Amino acid sequence: MKKKFLIFILSIFPVFVFANDGYGLWLQYLPFENKAITEYYSDYLDNIVLLGNSPTHEVIHKELEFAYSGFFDKKIGKISRTNTGSGLLWIGKLDDFPKEIKDALSEYAQSLNDEGFLLHYLKGKLIVSSKTDIGLLYGTYAFLKKIQTRKKLEDLHEISNPKIQKRLLNHWDNLNRTVERGYAGFSIWNWHRLPQHIDQQYIDYARANASIGINGTSITNVNANALVLTSEYLEKAAALADAFRPYGIKIYLTARFNAPMVLDNLPTADPLNPEVQQWWKDKVKEIYAYIPDFGGFLVKADSEGQPGPHNYGRTQADGANMLADAVKPFGGIVMWRAFVYNEHTPTDRIRQAYDEFKPLDGKFSDNVIVQVKNGPLDFQPKEPFHPLFGAMPETPLMMEFQITKEYLGQDTHWVNLASMWEEVLQSDTYANGPGSTVSKVLDGSLHDYKLTGIAGVSNIGTDRNWTGHQTAQADWYAFGQLAWNPNQNIEIIAEDWIRMTFSNDPEVIKTMKGIMMNSYEILVNYMTPLGLHHIMARSHHWGPGPWVTGGGRDDWTATYYHKANSDSIGFDRTETGSNALAQYAHEWKEIWGDSETIPLEFLLWFHRMPWNKKLFTGNTLWDELAISYQKGVEGARWMQQEWNKLEGLIDPDRFKHIASFLKIQVNEAEWWRDACLLYFGQYSKMPLPEGVEAPKHDLNYYLNFKRNFVPGI
Ligand code: BDP
16 A cells, blocks of 8 residues: 555656636645556545544545545445444544544543544544544544645554634625625525525535635625524524534524614613614514524624714723623523724724723623634734733633735735634734734634634625636635644645645645745735835725825825825834824834834835935835736736646646636736826935836826726625
8 A cells, every 4th residue: 555655656647637716715626647546545535434423424435425426437336334344444433432432542532522533544444533522523624634635545643633613704795685895706605495495505504614714604794784684594593503414514694783773763872772672582582483593793893883882972891791681591692793993083093993992801701702803903904803802801702804805905815814823823912922823813822712712704796616716726725724723834724725726736736825925025015015004995995095185084095105295105113103102012013113123014004205315225215016916917927828838738727717817816916006106206306216117007097997896884
């Protein structure tokens, strides 16, 4: 068997000629590339014993059949469902195994939590095991991944437990099927056909999520419509919950704070009003009658026009605790968003969440978790980590990442979001001294949180390939991986995704991984270098808009953030300015507070600088800015060249799809560079440094560039 393994490592990779629309995501189970590999894995897959009979076991059974037909291009033989089978691959919960296997595995049992799994090679048998049904499903996917990524199975020993309890997708899907900030078609939830019709896409959605360990989904927009809490919609949501249950996925709903007024004409939604409290208790009882394992509520309150406790002079804790009391008897939780800010609050917008929530630390019920965006502003391409992480030892905090690329090129730019997320997860809050990373806040180890969670705003829609850009599937995949273990190596995540989704050909892996690992820095350079932020177009947020100014809300303009004039550019957030820097540990105050030593990526986030200021790079600020934009454009062109090398090594459909999107990306990178440099150049009045290409048009062209019907709003 060992000899065979060596042979296939050295095998030649075929050219892919079959059509592939990407619907299969990373669960492609592509045919093996040669006979040696086929024979090696068939030893295991032709001899399967699967013990147990729950609905989740049926899911496992079907997935094995599906994988088999993909790998071998034929139907699987019998999967034995009794423990008298003689298979090489044994899949079952610890308790379901015959005594000798159970005894041999008992030493590992204590290391497994309820969702964890064990892969273990035991005297010629490969064992996939767990304590629970769902752990077994996760283990099965982990086993299949070993095959998809061509790993050796002998001597395998892996125990894996998720480090974070609640791992959710947040869909910003409206009941009319538009998706706020969605760029991959319409909402996959076809409310009109529910509850009777369960679309195959729901099942494939659940499979994909289970395969990466996601165990919850909030199916409606945070800008919530109270209608979803009516019996008409609860019945539909219950049908989805039923479909997802065997995959270990719970349903959550967004709760509009004034729902008692909207749905039942109560005169108030004051969280301290007993009638309001009773209304929510009754509503929750009704929800649990439809969905017995309902996960709980996700709430956006007092933010961007949403109603909330502020309307009644109450705190965020008052609001959250009222809902928490209602779901508590049923085991539900409340995910209360910290994205609270107001144009009438006179302080710097990025300070406001911390100023509001920090004094409430310890005041939330134990089934509330506060959901905090990765940075203090709003999913910008580059932000420092949110200062609330590390600042709330008595209140569980969860992370909210945006998987949909609202501010990062929407559906047509290729950028590996895991690179951004890793930076945030590994940032040191210094809360309990050095090493107090954001990931330790999230997994609960830093402050001993009893409740832990992470959410990603979904990038999924009705597009055949789910995510618009074929490569945006990688962001969904990587989110799941980091939710399971926020310390996972993102290069390995990228490599596994490439192998599972495209090919095991070393050339493909090397080239795609190279693009992915550089793509984030490239995008930041052509969009928001040197710490610029919120300079996108108004409302739909597609493309550059450094000139956006005026209108109802200053904090929704670009000029509020960059403050460019003929002397300087940037937002002073040090002591001489808004002092948002004071919300971070003193270690960060030292690094970020000094305009001479701050990493350039955050320069204009924290400092206001003269255009002709000499930076440590030897360039003036203006030159550095222009050179960064140029570098970004060159980076995008490099991505395109790299990709084009893969022609013939990738199936033609996906090759062409990505090639054409890269053309858009290069054009838009140039658009960002030219528009921003022309706009800022009016203030700096300095010439473009050598090597920076002259813009294609004049500023007026960019100012008047018409954008009709941009998706996602
Ligand atoms: C902003 C989006 C807006 C969302 C908001 C939020 O532009 O559509 O409603 O975030 O997170 O970035 O609530």
